[in-house]
Amino acid sequence: MAELIYAASIARTLENTLLGQEKITRMVFAASYEEGVRVLEESGFGNAGEGGVDGMIAAEEARLARFMKEVGGLKGMQSFALVNDYHNAKAFMKAKYGKTGDPSFMLAPDGTIESARLEDAVMNDSYESLPEKMADALSGIDAYFASNPRSGRYIDLVLDKAMYSHVLEVSRKAGSVEKYWKVEIDHANAETLLRMKGAGAPEKDFREQLIDGGEISPDTLAALYEEEEGVILEKLKYTCVAAAAGEYAADKSFARFEACKDNRQLEIFKNDRYDVFSVAPIAGYYVAKKLELKAVKMITTLLKINADKSLIKERLREFYV
Numbered sequence: 001m002a003e004l005i006y007a008a009s010i011a012r013t014l015e016n017t018l019l020g021q022e023k024i025t026r027m028v029f030a031a032s033y034e035e036g037v038r039v040l041e042e043s044g045f046g047n048a049g050e051g052g053v054d055g056m057i058a059a060e061e062a063r064l065a066r067f068m069k070e071v072g073g074l075k076g077m078q079s080f081a082l083v084n085d086y087h088n089a090k091a092f093m094k095a096k097y098g099k100t101g102d103p104s105f106m107l108a109p110d111g112t113i114e115s116a117r118l119e120d121a122v123m124n125d126s127y128e129s130l131p132e133k134m135a136d137a138l139s140g141i142d143a144y145f146a147s148n149p150r151s152g153r154y155i156d157l158v159l160d161k162a163m164y165s166h167v168l169e170v171s172r173k174a175g176s177v178e179k180y181w182k183v184e185i186d187h188a189n190a191e192t193l194l195r196m197k198g199a200g201a202p203e204k205d206f207r208e209q210l211i212d213g214g215e216i217s218p219d220t221l222a223a224l225y226e227e228e229e230g231v232i233l234e235k236l237k238y239t240c241v242a243a244a245a246g247e248y249a250a251d252k253s254f255a256r257f258e259a260c261k262d263n264r265q266l267e268i269f270k271n272d273r274y275d276v277f278s279v280a281p282i283a284g285y286y287v288a289k290k291l292e293l294k295a296v297k298m299i300t301t302l303l304k305i306n307a308d309k310s311l312i313k314e315r316l317r318e319f320y321v
Contacts, residue, residue, distance in 0.1 A: 007071045008276040011285040021319040033303040065109035076174025079167035084111030086163035092122040099152040137162035168213045176280045185214035187261040190241040215240050255315045263318040
C-alpha cells in the first residue's frame with residue numbers, strides 16, 4: 001500500500017509538467033510552425049529544443065518509459081508496458097519474414113521485455129522465456145506461414161488478439177485500468193465494423209478481425225454487419241460506443257471517432273484521479289502523457305504543412321489538466 005501511495009504522489013506531481021489546455025491551444029493557433037515549436041521550448045518540453053521536435057518528443061518518451069519502469073509492478077500498470085512489447089514483437093516478426101528491412105526504426109521503447117532479448121527469441125524461434133500468450137501467438141504465426149502466404153497483416157491480427165487478451169488478464173480487477181482496456185476493445189471493434197462495412201469487405205473477413213473481451217459481444221457486432229450503415233449507426237447509439245458512433249455519423253470522420261474514444265478513456269481516470277488507494281492517478285498521468293505526445297506530433301506535423309486549423313481542432317482530445 002505504501003508503494004501505491006508513493007507512486008500516486010509522484011504521478012500527481014508529474015501532472016504539473018503536462019502542457020495542458022492553455023499551451024496546447026497556443027500551439028494550435030500559432031502563426032507558424034516555428035512559433036508552435038517555441039511554445040514547447042518555453043515549456044521545457046523534452047530537451048527544450050535539442051534535436052528539434054523529434055528530439056524533444058524522444059526525450060519525453062524516454063522519461064515516460066522510465067516512469068513506467070518504476071510503477072510497472074503495480075496491479076494493472078503492466079498492461080500499458082505490454083503494448084510496447086507486442087509492438088516490438090510485430091516489428092521483429094515482419095523483419096523475420098521479409099516484410100520490412102531493418103526493424104530498429106520501427107521499435108517502441110522497451111516494455112516488460114528488453115528489445116534485444118525479444119529480437120533474439122523471435123529470430124531464433126525460441127519463445128520459451130516469453131509470456132505464454134505472446135509465445136503461443138508467435139509460434140502460431142510460424143506454423144501458419146509454413147503452409148500459407150506470409151503477410152504483415154496476419155502478423156498484426158494474431159499479435160493484436162494476443163495482446164488484448166494479455167492486457168485484460170493483467171488488469172483484471174484493477175478497476176479503472178480494466179475499464180480502459182474494455183473501452184479500447186469495444187471502440188476498436190466498432191471502428192473495424194464501420195471501416196470494413198464501408199469497404200464492402202466479406203462478413204467472414206470482418207469476423208476474423210473481431211477482438212474478444214469488450215462489453216459488446218462479437219456475435220452482436222457480426223449480426224450488425226448485415227445491416228445498412230445507417231441502421232448500424234442507429235443501433236450503436238444504444239451501446240457503450242454511442243458517443244463515438246454519433247461523432248462519426250455527423251461527418252463520417254474517423255478522426256473524431258478516435259478522439260471521442262480517447263476522451264472517454266481519459267474520463268475514466270479523471271473521475272478517480274484523487275483516489276490514492278488505487279492505480280487511477282498513476283494510470284491517469286500515463287494516459288494523459290501519451291495523449292499529449294500524440295497531440296504534439298499531430299499539431300507540429302500539421303503546422304509544418306500549414307494545414308487548416310479545423311483539421312487540427314477536430315483531432316484534439318480533452319485535457320487531463
